Structure formats: C-alpha cells, structure tokens
Amino acid sequence: MPLIHLRKREETPGNPGYFEEQMFCRLQYIRTEQQVALFLTSFFFVQMMKFAWDNYKLYALGKNELRPLTKNGHIGNMFGGLRGATVIDALDTLYIMELEEEFQEAKKWVEKSFDLNVNGEASLFEVNIRYVGGLLAAYYLTGEEMFKSKALELGEKLLPAFNTPTGIPRGVINLGSGMSWSWGWASAGSSILAEFGTLHLEFLHLTELSGNPVFTEKVMNIRKVLNRIEKPQGLYPNFLSPVTGNWVQHHVSIGGLGDSFYEYLIKSWLMSDKRDAEAKKMYDDALEAIEKHLVKKSAGGLTYIAEWRGGILDHKMGHLACFSGGMIALGAEHAGGEQKQQHMDLAAEITHTCHESYSRSDTKLGPEAFRFDSGTEATATRLSERYYILRPEVVESYLYMWRLTHDPKYRQWGWEVVQALEKHCRVEAGYSGIRDVYTTTPNHDNMQQSFFLAETLKYLYLLFCEDDVLSLEDWVFNTEAHPLRDKSMHLD
Numbered sequence: 020m021p022l023i024h025l026r027k028r029e030e031t032p033g034n035p036g037y038f039e040e041q042m043f044c045r046l047q048y049i050r051t052e053q054q055v056a057l058f059l060t061s062f063f064f065v066q067m068m069k070f071a072w073d074n075y076k077l078y079a080l081g082k083n084e085l086r087p088l089t090k091n092g093h094i095g096n097m098f099g100g101l102r103g104a105t106v107i108d109a110l111d112t113l114y115i116m117e118l119e120e121e122f123q124e125a126k127k128w129v130e131k132s133f134d135l136n137v138n139g140e141a142s143l144f145e146v147n148i149r150y151v152g153g154l155l156a157a158y159y160l161t162g163e164e165m166f167k168s169k170a171l172e173l174g175e176k177l178l179p180a181f182n183t184p185t186g187i188p189r190g191v192i193n194l195g196s197g198m199s200w201s202w203g204w205a206s207a208g209s210s211i212l213a214e215f216g217t218l219h220l221e222f223l224h225l226t227e228l229s230g231n232p233v234f235t236e237k238v239m240n241i242r243k244v245l246n247r248i249e250k251p252q253g254l255y256p257n258f259l260s261p262v263t264g265n266w267v268q269h270h271v272s273i274g275g276l277g278d279s280f281y282e283y284l285i286k287s288w289l290m291s292d293k294r295d296a297e298a299k300k301m302y303d304d305a306l307e308a309i310e311k312h313l314v315k316k317s318a319g320g321l322t323y324i325a326e327w328r329g330g331i332l333d334h335k336m337g338h339l340a341c342f343s344g345g346m347i348a349l350g351a352e353h354a355g356g357e358q359k360q361q362h363m364d365l366a367a368e369i370t371h372t373c374h375e376s377y378s379r380s381d382t383k384l385g386p387e388a389f390r391f392d393s394g395t396e397a398t399a400t401r402l403s404e405r406y407y408i409l410r411p412e413v414v415e416s417y418l419y420m421w422r423l424t425h426d427p428k429y430r431q432w433g434w435e436v437v438q439a440l441e442k443h444c445r446v447e448a449g450y451s452g453i454r455d456v457y458t459t460t461p462n463h464d465n466m467q468q469s470f471f472l473a474e475t476l477k478y479l480y481l482l483f484c485e486d487d488v489l490s491l492e493d494w495v496f497n498t499e500a501h502p503l504r505d506k507s508m509h510l511d
Contacts, residue, residue, distance in 0.1 A: 025061035041085040043138045057483055063437070064480040067114045067450075072113065073119050074449040081132060085451030088465040098150070099194045100142025103133055107153035108473035113252055113500055114160050115489065116480060126157075135172055138195035142189055143180045143504075144214035146173070148499040149277075149469065165229055174225040174234060185251055186240040190214050196488065201261070209258035209267040212340050212402055214306065215241055216280030219287050220497050221299075224504075242297060244467065253308030255280065271327035274337030274388075275307065279498040281340065283303055285350045290495045290505055292354070302350060306362075317391045321375060322368035325391075334391040336372070339386070341412040342498075344370030345419030349491070353422055363423075370416045374432050377413065380456040383439040385413055399457070408452035411474035411500065418478045422491055433482045464506060474500035 071085075079085040083091025083104035100105055106125050113122040138211055138487045154170035157163065178189035179197035187210050189199040201208040218241070222234040244264050245255070249394045251269055257276035258267035271277065284302035288295045311326050315334065326333040344366045351362030375397040376385040388400035413437055421429040444450045445459065450471060451463035477500050481489060494502040 033074075060434070060483045061480060064476060064483070065118065065297070067437075067440075068109075068112060068116055068472065068476050068480070069118060069121065070445075071450055071467060071476065072125075072376050074110055074123075074403070075109075076124060077473075079105070079446060080128065083105075084469050085449050086465045087446050087451050087467050088463055090448050091226070092465065096140075097142050097145050099146065100137030100139035101141065101146065101150060101194070103128060104149055104428055105467075105469040105472060106133075107150050108469040108499065109490070110166075111156040111238065112373070112477045112480075114157070114169040115477065122448045126163070126165075129154075129157075131170065134168065135169065135176065138193060140191050141194050142198075143177055143209075144193050144212075144217055146332075147177065147192075147218055147498055149473070150503075151177075151225070152497040152499050152501035155221060155224050155228075155503055156497075158502050159502065168446070173224060173228050174229075178237065181240075182239045183261040185244055185261055185264040186236075186258060187239065187244055187264065188215050188218075188241075189261055191253060201374075206267045207260065208259045208262070210261045212257045212259065212277050212280045213275070215259070216245075217283050217498055218493065219283045220503055223290070228340055230265050241303075242301075246297075250308070252312050252330075253304060255314060257307060260453055269327070269329040270314070272337070272340070273313065273324045274340030274345050275415065278339050278342060281309075282346050282397070282498055286495045286497075289349075289353070290503065292505075298350065302464070306347070306350065310365070315391070317396045318425055319396045321372045321391070321396055322365065323372050323391055323397075324369065326465075332497045335388055336376075336387055336391075337388045338373075338376075338407075338410050338412055340375075341369075341373035341465055343414050344416035346371060348416075348419050348423050363401065366416075368422050370381065370413075370429075371415060373413045375438070376436065377432075377439075378407070382407070382443045382453065382460050383435055384443060384453070386456050405455045405457055406452065406464065407444075407456050409450060409471040409475055410439075411470060411478055414475060414478045414482065418482045419431060421482055422486055432483060433479055437479060470499060 074087060075085040078090045079092030081102050083098060083102060084093045089500050090488055106128050110125050110476055113125055120309040151170050151173055155167045158166035158170065176194045177192060182191040183189060190202045190205065191212055192199040200209060205211060216420055219238045222238045225234040226232055246265060256266045256269045256271055256486045258270065260267050281302065284298045287298040309324065313327055314322065315325050316322050323336045324343060326335060334429055347362050348366035351366060352357050354362055376389045377383055380386065386405050386407065388399060388404040389397050390400050415434055417429040417433045446463060449467040452466055454462040489502050493505050495505045496502055
C-alpha cells in the first residue's frame with residue numbers, strides 16, 4: 020500500500036535566487052503498522068475535507084459560507100461585498116491534501132468569478148487574514164501568478180484604512196470608496212489590538228511581491244506607535260484610539276480582541292530569518308508580563324491565562340486563547356537554557372487545560388469560553404458561552420506541541436476531536452457548529468464556517484503527517500492557517 024505524502028520541491032534551476040516551494044506527491048511503500056495507521060488517518064481527513072467542500076460547491080458556491088441544514092449559502096456583512104470566502108480559505112488545504120479536481124474547481128472560481136470591485140463595509144482584519152492570506156498561500160504553493168495579482172489588488176484596497184492621525188488603521192473599510200470607520204461596539208471609536216496587530220505578515224509579503232514599500236511602512240508605523248506609549252504593567256490593552264494613539268480602556272486578553280497580535284510578533288521574527296529583533300523583544304516582554312500578571316493555576320492544578328480589566332482579574336479563558344499553547348511552544352523552541360524548558364512546560368500546561376475544556380463536556384468539544392471560579396474549572400458557566408462553532412485553536416496547539424515534542428498524546432487528543440466532530444457536527448450536507456457542548460441532543464447552528472476548511476481540517480491533517488509536510492522550518496502560518504514563505508523577507 021503506498022503512503023502518499025508531500026515534500027518540498029527544490030529550487031527551480033530556471034529561477035536562480037527565487038526560493039520556490041511547491042508540494043507534490045511522492046509514493047513510499049508502507050512497512051509498519053504505524054505507517055498504515057497514519058495513512059488511513061490522513062485519508063480520513065481528506066474525506067472530511069472533500070465532504071465539506073463538495074457540499075459547499077453543491078449548495079453555496081460563490082457565497083461566503085454554507086448553511087448545511089437548509090442547504091443554501093450565507094453571505095454575511097463581514098467582507099464588504101466580497102464573495103467566496105470558503106473558496107479562498109479552502110484553496111491551500113485542497114492543494115495540500117492533493118484534492119486536485121477540487122482545487123481546480125476553486126481556482127476556476129477565483130479566475131472567473133472573484134470580483135474585487137465591490138462596495139460595503141468590510142472587516143480589515145478578516146479580509147486580510149482570509150482573503151489576502153489565502154491568496155498569498157495559494158500563490159506560494161502553486162506559483163500561479165493569478166493568485167499573486169489578486170492578493171496585491173486586494174491589498175491596495177485596504178490601504179485607505181490607515182488614513183488616520185496616528186496611522187493606526189480603523190477596523191472597517193468600504194472596499195469601493197475607501198472610507199473607513201471604527202466598529203460601533205468598540206469603545207470610543209477605538210481600534211482593536213488583535214485587528215491592527217494582525218497585518219504584519221501579509222503586508223510584508225505584499226511589499227516583497229510588489230516592490231511597493233508602502234505596505235511595510237504602514238505596519239512598521241504601528242510598531243512605532245505601540246513602542247511609544249506606556250503599557251500598564253507591561254501589558255497591551257485591547258482598545259487603542261486611532262486619533263490620539265492612547266489606550267481607551269485597560270482590558271487585556273490573550274483571547275478575543277488581543278490574541279493574534281502576540282502570535283504575529285513571534286512569527287514576524289521567525290519569518291525574518293530571526294533578524295526582526297524588535298518583534299522578538301516585543302514578544303518576549305509581552306510574554307513576561309503575561310506570565311507575571313495573567314498566568315494562574317486553579318485549585319485543581321490547571322494552568323490558565325486570565326483576562327485583566329484595569330487590574331482586576333477575570334478568571335476565564337476563551338476558546339480563542341487556546342492558540343497560545345502552540346504559540347508559546349513555538350517561541351520556546353528558539354529560547355535558550357532554562358527559559359526554553361520553562362516556556363515549553365507552560366505551553367504544555369495550557370494545552371492540557373484546553374484539552375480539559377473538551378474532555379469535560381458531554382460532546383467532547385470545547386465551549387466558546389470556560390471559567391475557573393466558584394468551584395468551576397475549565398467549564399462554561401454561562402449559557403451564552405456553551406457553543407462550539409468548529410473553531411481550530413485547540414487542535415492548532417496540538418499540532419505545534421506534536422511537531423515540537425512528538426508526544427503521542429497530542430495525536431490521540433486530535434483523534435478525539437475528529438470523533439466528536441463526526442458524531443456531533445457532521446450533518447447530511449456538511450458540518451455545522453453546535454449551540455451547547457454539554458448536551459448530546461443535537462442543536463446545530465446551521466453554519467459551516469470557512470475557517471473550518473482553512474484551519475481546523477488543515478491542522479488535523481498536518482497533525483498526522485510527517486514533519487516535513489509544511490515544515491515549521493520553512494513556512495509560517497498566518498492566523499487563518501494560510502502558509503506563508505519563511506526566511507525570505509528582507510528588513511530595511
């Protein structure tokens with residue numbers, strides 16, 4: 020029986036100096052029972068991806084997401100009139116999994132039907148991580164110029180959001196008129212740390228591919244503003260005024276509103292071939308403050324990262340914060356001496372806590388947020404926090420922990436997630452989130468999120484692949500799990 024996996028193609032002789040990486044099939048003969056098991060497991064993930072894609076194509080192609088219960092498409096108001104979020108998000112996963120026919124279907128839609136001349140309010144953050152990131156990854160994996168040109172065209176449309184007194188971009192932009200504004204729910208017209216702090220990777224690549232320094236200049240200015248202002252206790256609050264450049268309120272979270280800002284600091288350093296010393300220092304200083312003020316241990320021995328509200332701790336973690344185990348492990352891999360072991364231990368403890376949030380539910384899927392108070396540990400205590408929307412952050416940490424430790428429990432935990440997804444989230448026409456992880460009576464939310472194809476299924480697939488499939492030495496994943504080339508960026 021052949022084992023199909025992917026490896027890196029060497030530099031193309033006809034393009035000296037161009038670091039091309041492209042994934043392609045190679046057959047090896049399986050000789051062990053373990054290899055048989057891994058092959059069958061990987062094949063299972065491919066079938067999950069094909070099922071999700073085929074139903075999206077059948078019922079919702081061109082819409083942003085599939086509603087699998089009603090078998091129709093969902094557009095939403097997050098992408099400013101852009102369509103096909105699932106197509107763009109799925110491109111690289113289809114390619115990596117060798118689903119060639121499905122990849123060609125997606126590519127054809129991008130070529131023929133992906134319209135960038137749209138009007139409507141778009142999230143700068145979501146358009147960047149899903150669309151720009153997805154197109155960049157598709158280009159780096161395939162070398163197809165069409166993906167690059169669309170990424171650059173879309174990147175240009177995001178630039179007016181930076182037209183503020185400080186250069187800190189506003190969160191919402193009309194992709195047609197270029198007008199931008201802040202989210203209505205954001206305090207005093209503020210911009211959100213996780214949004215303006217999660218542009219760096221993609222924008223440096225846009226400069227690299229276009230030769231236009233403006234993209235890099237915009238995100239480097241964000242760094243200048245952040246380094247200029249005082250951080251309470253060394254922590255970064257989630258709300259910043261794009262007018263004054265001051266913090267609006269002192270709410271700190273490693274989950275929603277803050278999360279991927281920290282992720283992009285360590286990944287910016289890695290992507291620069293470890294030459295972006297400013298990013299590394301910002302990450303190290305931030306993690307030191309987080310360890311000092313936010314990392315806590317429950318009475319039952321579970322390590323978690325609390326939220327901070329003006330000096331008062333809120334003893335909860337969001338599912339979104341569960342990416343941090345993987346992030347801390349990735350940073351620890353490049354730390355020295357005692358700090359390396361200390362951070363690896365912290366990463367393992369946080370990942371264990373997030374696994375507990377899954378294992379303590381009836382469905383073995385984790386809630387949107389879980390708390391550590393009133394005798395409760397790693398469990399949601401509010402009805403509004405009991406849902407699961409196919410999120411990837413826990414399996415993302417399993418992948419990084421597996422790659423960096425090869426402890427088999429992370430693969431076991433990943434397989435538990437797969438079993439739970441199949442049992443509770445798979446429906447006749449796709450996969451759906453569920454409204455309550457603490458009951459096995461199905462109550463689906465009728466939404467197959469695009470990030471399920473971009474992130475959750477990709478991370479699970481890679482968890483059971485060899486380490487050289489999208490090696491962490493050669494690729495950096497953006498926060499939507501789109502792989503970007505590593506070690507190719509040039510700092511000025």
